[in-house]
Amino acid sequence: MAPIGILFFIFTVICVGAKEVLFTVQCKTESVGQYGQQSLLECWVQAANGATDAGIRAISWTKEGLEGPLVFFNKGKMNKTPGYQLAEPPLNKKHTNVSLLIANTTMANAGAYKCMVITNSGDAVGDINLKVTAKYSKPTIRSDPKEITVKRDGVLTCESHGGYPKGEIRWIVEHDTEWTKGSKMEEKLDKRGLFHLSSKLPLLRGSIFSKYTCAVYSASGSREAEAIFVVEDIPSLGTQGREKEFDAASKIIAPVVVIGSLIVGLLVALLFLRRRRQSGHLRSDPGEEEGLDAIDNSFQM
Incomplete structure (x- = not known):
């Protein structure tokens, strides 16, 4: 198997002698990869000027800052760097997907990539940038x-x-x-x-x-x-406040309820006795009348 560098040189020579370009390589502007996961750099061959058959002869993927291609496909043979591969290797003349698949994404994979394609009708280049992100651990x-x-x-x-x-x-x-x-x-x-x-x-x-x-x-x-x-030794301020409010309210309400009950009882008794006296069922009793008058006067004061 020839070194990838030599194959890339052959690829460059083929590009120089290629025919008029009837196809373009279209790529997404940017791809976002997750650290430790697979990343897909999507590119595809698109016909131009009414062409209908791409007839892919060679594909090369390179990354800025690295020498030689990461993946090189030529005449049905595939040469690739570990961790990189074509998402769908060309199997027929109608194949248009030339995307690159990265197996285990790391921060070193971030950067600018180029996809160079030679077809029966010419060659073209597409560019795409890979951005890598990673989620933070639970603190x-x-x-x-x-x-x-x-x-x-x-x-x-x-x-x-x-x-x-x-x-x-x-x-x-x-x-x-x-x-x-x-x-x-x-x-x-x-x-x-x-x-x-x-x-x-x-x-x-x-x-x-x-x-x-x-x-x-x-x-x-x-x-x-x-x-x-x-912090275990600090009680909830909301609960503590409610307990204090409940205690204060209990101290005020209890005596009010008792006094109110006594007043209501006396009023009912007074009303009952007055009705009996007015209806003639209660005989005149100076002592009792004096007591009723005293109670009545106490509520009128």
Whole structure:
């Protein structure tokens, strides 16, 4: 098997002697690949000037910054660099799909690519750019000291790794209030070319919340993952407030209910006795009348 460099030289010579171009190579302007997944660089041969048969003779895929072709197809024979292949190798003259498939995408695969095609009617070149992204891992939170209390200062550290491009860590406290301004984030590139994010949030005694959420956002602003840290010895402010309000209300309502019941009972008794006296069923009793008059006078005051 001849080296790919020699085959590429032959390919270039063929291009020089090719006929008038009746076909073009159309490619998407940009393709977005996910780190660790397959990536497809889509290109196809399109007829020009009424041509109906492409008759592909040779295909070459190259990447800017690398010598020689990544994939080279000529006269039915395929030469390729490990990890690269044609999505659909040409099997007949009507074949038009010349897309490139990358098996396991890494940051090194990002960049500009060219697809050169020779047909029975001429040659053409298409360009496409590959952009590689990577999702950040679920963040982890550690505290210093290990047990956070309201009586001493502390620090929360949130970390997430394996993402690209550079993202952001944000802090959210109770009632969905963002608390990021008080934090400090650092980012580093690892050997794979991916970002490691780390954010420190200082906690000051007397102003510590019961729950902290560390959220990781991508470069486009979408929320990818989060972690929650709970301070165990701080009761929920909402529950504590409701309990205090209930106790205060109970102390006020109980005596009011008792007094109100007594007043209602006395009013009912007074009304009943007056009706009996007015209807003539109650005999005149000076002592009883004096008692009714005293009760009546007390409510009229």
